[in-house]
Amino acid sequence: MSVDALSHDNYLSRFLRTTGRVLALRTTPMDGYVWPAWLSWAVLMMVDLFVTAGLDTKIGRLDVWVLRNVVTTFVVYSIAAHLLTWWMRRDERWDGKGGTMLNLLAATTVAELLPGVVQKFALPPWLILSVWVIPMIVLLRALTGTGRASVGYSLVGVLLITIPAVVIRSFGQ
Numbered sequence: 001m002s003v004d005a006l007s008h009d010n011y012l013s014r015f016l017r018t019t020g021r022v023l024a025l026r027t028t029p030m031d032g033y034v035w036p037a038w039l040s041w042a043v044l045m046m047v048d049l050f051v052t053a054g055l056d057t058k059i060g061r062l063d064v065w066v067l068r069n070v071v072t073t074f075v076v077y078s079i080a081a082h083l084l085t086w087w088m089r090r091d092e093r094w095d096g097k098g099g100t101m102l103n104l105l106a107a108t109t110v111a112e113l114l115p116g117v118v119q120k121f122a123l124p125p126w127l128i129l130s131v132w133v134i135p136m137i138v139l140l141r142a143l144t145g146t147g148r149a150s151v152g153y154s155l156v157g158v159l160l161i162t163i164p165a166v167v168i169r170s171f172g173q
Contacts, residue, residue: 033099051116
């Protein structure tokens with residue numbers, strides 16, 4: 001699609017189409033991940049607030065809780081997007097054309113809604129952990145469609161961004 005056609009495109013419908021393809025585990029080229037960064041940040045913030053809502057029994061002031069989650073989400077996904085960009089550009093696995101890794105993360109983060117709902121119920125921890133694997137599989141499949149990245153290389157990329165996220169979020173609790 002040309003740049004002129006992109007300027008007349010509805011970014012929200014493009015996001016929803018791409019997210020639907022990603023959730024169905026269909027390969028989507030990086031050209032499908034083109035939309036403004038504000039849309040990605042809005043989706044990331046909303047999904048994160050939904051997933052973490054109600055997990056704290058001692059929330060305290062709601063505005064402090066929301067601010068803490070927004071800052072944590074911004075830091076985690078900024079680091080993740082930069083790490084994935086660096087990782088996928090190593091050895092020319094991805095040429096940097098098309099959408100950004102932040103947009104790819106926003107499209108795959110929608111898969112976190114299912115585990116977010118499951119963890120709200122009193123289910124066994126093994127079941128909750130097994131459902132949390134689904135967003136990782138969705139991200140893994142999306143990364144393999146970005147260029148010449150193998151499944152193993154993409155899996156290392158997913159694990160690479162998971163480590164800082166777990167560490168940063170553990171300090172926020």
